[in-house]
Amino acid sequence: MKNTKNKIPGKISGLLRSRESSLLLVMILLVAVIQWRSGGMFLTGTVITQLTQNYAYTIVLSFGMLLVLLIGGIDIAIGATLALSGMSTSLLMASGVITNPFLAFLFSILVGMACGWIIGVTISKGKVIPIIATLGLQYIFRGLTYMVSGSNWVSSDKMLAGYKSFAQGSFLGINNLFWIVIIMFVAMLVFLKWTSFGRQIYEVGSNPEAAKISGIHIDRVKIAVYTINGAIAGLAGAMYTSMYATAQGNMANGAEMDVIAACVIGGVSLNGGQGSATGVFLGAATIAIISKSLSLVGIDAFWQQALKGGIIAVAVLINVIVQRNAARRALERREI
Amino acid sequence: MKKLIATLLALVMVLSLVACGGGKSGEPVYAIICKDASNPYMSRMVQGFKDACADIGVTALEKSPETTSAEDQIAIINDLVAQGVKGIAIAANDAAALKATIKAATDRGIAVVTLDSDTEGSQMFVNQAGVKEVAQVLVDSVYDMTGGEGEFAVLSASSTATNQNAWIAAMDTIIKGDSKYAKLTWVETVYGDDESQKSTDEMQNLMTKYPNLEVVCCPTTVGVLAAAQVVTNNPDCGIKIAGLGLPSEMKDYVGEGKACPYMYLWNPIDVGNCSAYMIKAILDGKVGEVGTSFTADNEKTYDISAGDPAEKQIIVGPPFQFTGENIDDWANVY
Structure with missing residues (x-):
């Protein structure tokens, strides 16, 4: 039993490694085309800094979504969780309750955690399928955001100076928000590879029945994963509001679509059990590069959306083909 | 007795139905x-x-x-x-x-x-406000902030927004129709979809693409906020923001020497x-x-x-x- 347990993840990660290198190749190609079409405007320090700062929260959200997709779930409420946590934090800053930027980030994470926990309990204990549960809770969280704010925005002058300057500041030449991305990435790598809970997440996603028999509390894993994902969305809410120095009720509306696309491009299976932090990081970076560069290469605004969708579709298609071939090869080997 | 109760109940029902029509207190x-x-x-x-x-x-x-x-x-x-x-x-x-x-x-x-x-x-x-009236104050803002000549761009809401497109079209007519504006160069119109992330991207990309850009005109409240914030965070860029904005949201950015010297909106x-x-x-x-x-x-x-x-x-x-x-x-x- 122990033997097979060790073998399967080994095979999976080997398969993913090859997929990640192909994704990296696609990304380099994409950057090369953009660099050429934009007349050399893309690969500059300024543009890269802008990109890492402007898309830091999207990449962070993708790591949370990775965990959820790994257990075979999905969370389309992350945009609403982000909005609710970012908005409630900003409101508390505006009313003078929170006076420390660090506490503001912490509070936002706690609100997100609470949202995630509610989602987790609804899905595991309420036995509601994830897409429906998060569809419903998305409206509830978004509605709550409008309610607590009275449909008003929280403007820049009502936020703490330290909170706003954090997002604009940098350390060792790297923007503070992107440091969060780097720390999250390393934490995810370690968590998924070397902790027993990280391995349990893969097991629950790839074979729930076997996981149950081997003594894993599936419900507990699910609730924990959705809670972590909520905390990450809460963190992203603080990143968003400090970056743009504004909290708006409809902020990050539809962000979940970019995030799910990032995961799928990064090789995460929507059926659960397959995906890696490296893949998701590359997938999210690809989405960020596409979004940032479309207007830089002078593509007409009416075509930008369609082209973005086209690139995502092609990337996913490549993934599906690679995946199918790998599965067939694995099957052939087994038959021999 | 039963008949009486039934009649009474029916009467109550009819009356309550009548009361339902119209709004509060009729x-x-x-x-x-x-x-x-x-x-x-x-x-x-x-x-x-x-x-x-x-x-x-x-x-x-x-x-x-x-x-x-x-x-x-x-x-x-x-x-x-x-x-x-x-x-x-x-x-x-x-x-x-x-x-x-x-x-x-x-x-x-x-x-x-x-x-x-x-x-x-x-x-x-x-x-x-009439389309022409709005377009006129926007064009005049650009004229004033550039000092009569130079490059400017427009950062709008979505590419299908009715208002913004009408104002932008009218701005074009005004600029082409008066030789006073002949030295203004309208480099591009971009669309931030009234989202902070996209608007920030578009504003930053305008600065990358047009190093001599002097004014960005944003006829949308989300766009003008994002653009003003980008300029405030890059104080050396020398770009001024004109447009339509919400006073409560723009408080930090409006005034002489700030990103947006002045802006317009109706009540x-x-x-x-x-x-x-x-x-x-x-x-x-x-x-x-x-x-x-x-x-x-x-x-x-x-x-x-x-x-x-x-x-x-x-x-x-x-x-x-x-x-x-x-x-x-x-x-x-x-």
Whole structure:
């Protein structure tokens, strides 16, 4: 039993490694085309800094979504969780309750955690399928955001100076928000590879029945994963509001679509059990590069959306083909 | 005995049904439909609408879709028609899609006016400021901030936004029609979709693409905020922001020596207020042909001009300038 347990993840990660290198190749190609079409405007320090700062929260959200997709779930409420946590934090800053930027980030994470926990309990204990549960809770969280704010925005002058300057500041030449991305990435790598809970997440996603028999509390894993994902969305809410120095009720509306696309491009299976932090990081970076560069290469605004969708579709298609071939090869080997 | 109880029960039922018709305490109902539930600008419009309804003596009802979708607005209009409201004021999310639904409402004698954003089928567009008037102040802002010559760009909302496209087209006509503006170079029009992330991207990309850019004109409240924030974080870029913005949101960025020296907007409270009076005027039969004028119950006289695409339109008033001097006062209002 122990033997097979060790073998399967080994095979999976080997398969993913090859997929990640192909994704990296696609990304380099994409950057090369953009660099050429934009007349050399893309690969500059300024543009890269802008990109890492402007898309830091999207990449962070993708790591949370990775965990959820790994257990075979999905969370389309992350945009609403982000909005609710970012908005409630900003409101508390505006009313003078929170006076420390660090506490503001912490509070936002706690609100997100609470949202995630509610989602987790609804899905595991309420036995509601994830897409429906998060569809419903998305409206509830978004509605709550409008309610607590009275449909008003929280403007820049009502936020703490330290909170706003954090997002604009940098350390060792790297923007503070992107440091969060780097720390999250390393934490995810370690968590998924070397902790027993990280391995349990893969097991629950790839074979729930076997996981149950081997003594894993599936419900507990699910609730924990959705809670972590909520905390990450809460963190992203603080990143968003400090970056743009504004909290708006409809902020990050539809962000979940970019995030799910990032995961799928990064090789995460929507059926659960397959995906890696490296893949998701590359997938999210690809989405960020596409979004940032479309207007830089002078593509007409009416075509930008369609082209973005086209690139995502092609990337996913490549993934599906690679995946199918790998599965067939694995099957052939087994038959021999 | 049983018969008596049955008769009594039936009577109660009939009476309660009768009581259900009309609004609170039998007052007629005027409804307002916003673009989406979250926009503070729209909330002020609703406030003005409700104030006017109270003065007229009707019940005000607010219904807004979650996101800026025309489909949701169609469903809301159908509900309101079924409820038997007397008038509807709507900020349309699409210039054409609502036509059939609105026609079904007007066919039943309901007065339908559009405010903020117009759509086909509307009986009257309550125009916050004429397209030409807005375009003129925007072009003049650009002219003034560039010092009469230089490069400027426009950062708009979505590429399909009715208002913004009309203003942008009118700006183009004004600039081409007067040799005074001959030295202004309009480098590009970009669309931030009224999202912070996209607007920030577009603003930064404009700065990358056009190193000599002097002014970015943003005829949208989300865009102007994002653009002003980008400029504030890059104080050396020397770009000035012109446009239409919410005073409370722009407080940090408006004033001499700041990202945005001055900006414009109209008073949304007045727009909402005026819409309710226009519904009343239509229902009272006061609104005549295009080219005539009438005095509404708020004792103001309005000229009726041909609407596009609405049947008729009136103009609430000229846009209002916010500067470093008055921004703090207005920031408390909206």
